[in-house]
Amino acid sequence: MEFFGGALLALAVFRILVSVKEHRLLYRRSVPFRALPEDEGLTAEDISFCSEDGATLHGWWFAHPEAKGVLLVCHGNAGNISDRLWIPKDLADVPLHVFLFDYRGYGKSRGLPHEKGTARDVRAAYQVCLQKWGGSDTTPRVILYGRSLGGAVALQAVESCPVRALVLESTFTSVLEMGQRFYPWLLPNLFCMNRYRSDLRIALANVPMLVAHSPEDEVVPFDMGETLYRLAPRPWGFFRLAGLHDEAGWQTSREYADGFRRLIAEVLP
Numbered sequence: 251m252e253f254f255g256g257a258l259l260a261l262a263v264f265r266i267l268v269s270v271k272e273h274r275l276l277y278r279r280s281v282p283f284r285a286l287p288e289d290e291g292l293t294a295e296d297i298s299f300c301s302e303d304g305a306t307l308h309g310w311w312f313a314h315p316e317a318k319g320v321l322l323v324c325h326g327n328a329g330n331i332s333d334r335l336w337i338p339k340d341l342a343d344v345p346l347h348v349f350l351f352d353y354r355g356y357g358k359s360r361g362l363p364h365e366k367g368t369a370r371d372v373r374a375a376y377q378v379c380l381q382k383w384g385g386s387d388t389t390p391r392v393i394l395y396g397r398s399l400g401g402a403v404a405l406q407a408v409e410s411c412p413v414r415a416l417v418l419e420s421t422f423t424s425v426l427e428m429g430q431r432f433y434p435w436l437l438p439n440l441f442c443m444n445r446y447r448s449d450l451r452i453a454l455a456n457v458p459m460l461v462a463h464s465p466e467d468e469v470v471p472f473d474m475g476e477t478l479y480r481l482a483p484r485p486w487g488f489f490r491l492a493g494l495h496d497e498a499g500w501q502t503s504r505e506y507a508d509g510f511r512r513l514i515a516e517v518l519p
Contacts, residue, residue, distance in 0.1 A: 276327055276399070276425065276444055277363045279356045283332035287312070290335045299378050301354065301370040308358035309351030309375060311382060312338040316345045318518040319391030319414065320379045323350050324372055324400030326420075330357035340501065344514055346393070347383065351375040353403070365444040369406035376411040389414060391518055396421060398470060398495070401478075402446040408455040414517040415458045415486070417510065420467055420495055423449040423474045431471070449481060456483045460513050462506050464491035464498035486513060 287294035287310060294310040301307055310331060321341065325334050331350040338348040353371045354361030361367065379392050392413045396404030401421025408416065422428050425446045452459075459482040463475025479488045489506040491498035500507035 277355065278328040279353075279363065280329045280333075281357060283330065283357065285332050285335055287335060287338075290339055292335060292338055294338075297349075297351070297378060298358075299374055301367070301374040303367075303370055305354045305361040305367065305371070306359065307351060307354065307371055307374060309349055309378065311378075312348040312350070314342075314345055314347050317347045317383075318345045319347070319393060319514075320383050321346045321348045321393050321395055322372075322375060322379050322404075322413075323348060324394065324396035324403040325350070325352075326398035326400050332357065336501075344511060345518075346514065347379075349375060349379055349382075351378070365406075365446060368403045372403050372407045373411060376407055388412075393417065393514065393517065395419070397499075398422075399446075402448045405448045405451040405455060406446075408451065408457070413457055415460070415513055416455050417460045417462075417513070418475070418478060419462045420464065420470050420491070420498060421448060421461075421475065421478060422446075422470045423477050427474070428470070448478060452478055452481045453483060458484050458486040458513065458517055460486050460489070460509065462489040462491050462499075462503070464493055464495070466493055467491075467495045467498060469495035 292312060294312050297309045297311050299307050323334065323337055325331065330352050334350055341348060352359040353363050353368050355363040380390055383391060389412045393415045394404040394407065394413050395417040397419040398421060401418040404416060425444055461475055461479040463472050465472045479485055487509050489503060489509055491506060492502045500510055
C-alpha cells in the first residue's frame with residue numbers, strides 16, 4: 251500500500267510540474283507596455299471591455315476614415331498588444347479598422363490565460379467590433395487574423411462569431427500535437443490541459459481562409475500549416491513565407507502582402 255501511495259503522490263507531483271511547464275511554454279505573457287500608439291505616430295482609442303465570465307480586458311481601436319470593415323487581431327503567445335503596433339502601421343493603406351486586444355493576463359487585461367478563457371476573450375473582442383462598426387449585415391464585416399497561438403484563438407470564435415474571412419499565420423494544428431513532437435516526455439496525451447484542437451475546429455470555419463507559413467519556422471512545423479489549409483472547408487490561398495517564426499509575415503513576403511490585400515478586396519467589396 252505504501253508503494254502505491256508513493257506512486258500516486260509522485261504522479262500528482264509530476265502532473266502539477268507538467269501543468270506549470272505547459273503554462274509557461276504556452277503563455278509567455280508580458281504586462282508592461284513596450285510602446286504606445288503615439289510613439290509610432292498612430293492614433294488609437296483605449297477600449298476597456300468585459301469577457302462573458304467578468305474578466306476585464308483591454309484593447310486599442312485604430313480607426314480608418316475609409317474603412318469597409320474591421321480586422322480583429324488575435325496575437326501570438328508572447329508579449330502583449332504593444333508589440334503589435336506594426337500591424338495597424340503596415341495596414342494604413344488598407345480600408346480597415348484594426349482592433350488589437352490582449353487576452354486575460356496580458357497587458358492591462360486581468361486574470362490568468364487558459365484555453366476556455368481565450369475563447370471567451372475573443373468572443374468579447376468580436377462584440378466590441380460589432381458595437382464599434384455597427385451595420386446590419388447578416389455576416390458582419392469582420393475579418394479574423396490570428397498569428398501562431400492567435401490562429402488557434404481565432405478558430406475558437408468561428409462557431410459563434412460570423413466573419414467574412416479568416417487568416418491563419420504560422421499556426422499549429424494543436425498544442426497536443428506540438429507536445430507529442432517536441433515534449434513527448436511530458437506525456438501530453440495524458441496531461442495536456444490546453445489542447446487548442448485547431449485541426450478539429452477548422453471544419454466549422456466555412457469562410458474564405460488564407461493560410462501562411464514559413465518552411466524555415468523553427469517553432470511551429472511548416473507541415474502543420476499545410477495540414478490546416480488542407481482541412482479548410484473553403485481554402486482561399488496558401489502562401490509560403492520566408493524566415494524564422496518571429497520573422498515570417500507579410501513584411502518578408504510581398505506575395506503574401508498582396509494576397510492579403512486581394513482577400514480584403516474580395517470579401518469586403
